[in-house]
Amino acid sequence: MKKKPIYLYILLFFSTVGTLTSAVATFGASKNFELTDDFANQLALTTAQDKADYIVYYEKSVQVNQSPLAFLFVSLILIALLATFYFLFMKQDLLTAHYTYMGQIVLSQVFSCYNYFAGRSLLATFSNPSLRQRYLVSSSLxxxxxxxxxxxxxxxxxxxxxxxxxxxxxx
Structure with missing residues (x-):
């Protein structure tokens, strides 16, 4: 490895942050949730029904995020990320590091699609159609x-x- 692959270091940094965020949501998300008035106002939840719907939505989304399939995806993404670090820094095999990183990107994208489609079914918990539409648009974006x-x-x-x-x- 003659020249340092700065681009790969930067991309790995961003991927590591995203992967660790997913890992915390999957392995460490708390099922106990209290919706405060400030947070409800930030989410534009105005009625008691909207707040109750959001609590049900949150509880179901935690179940989806902690499903065996989510555990599998996040574990594979972490393994691919660690393999990339191993080949880049320990073995100094830049080509293999590129290949493992491309695998990590593909796994992350498949996991993003899984989250999107799993989350769409949760939107039925909202009785307010405008809230349902807003969450659908935000998840699509x-x-x-x-x-x-x-x-x-x-x-x-x-x-x-x-x-x-x-x-x-x-x-």
Whole structure:
């Protein structure tokens, strides 16, 4: 490894933050939740029914986030991230680090899609159609944003991996 892959360090930093956030939500989210008036106001929950619906929504979303499939996804994403760090820093095998990182990106995107589709069914807990629509739009925008980030990260890493493989073939 002659030149330091600064781009990979930066991408790994952002992926690590996102992965750790998912891990905390999956492995450590509390099922006990109290909806305070301040938080309800931030969420624009005005009626008692809206607040009750949100509490049910939260409890069900914790169940989805702590399902065996979510555990599996987050565990695989963590393993792929650790493998990337291992190949990058311990083995100093940059090409393999690129491949494991691309696998981590794909797993993260599949997990994002899983969360989106699992969360859509939870929206039925809202009796207020405008709240249901707002949460649907926000989750759709979140999936769109995460997909754009995944495509960007994957494209950068794929481009660099192909260039690295070509350079290694010449050497």
């Amino acid at each position: 979140a999936l769109l944003f995460l997909t754009a980030i995944a495509i960007l990260f994957f494209g950068i890493v794929l481009y660099k991996a192909l260039r690295l493989r070509k350079a290694q073939a010449r050497a």
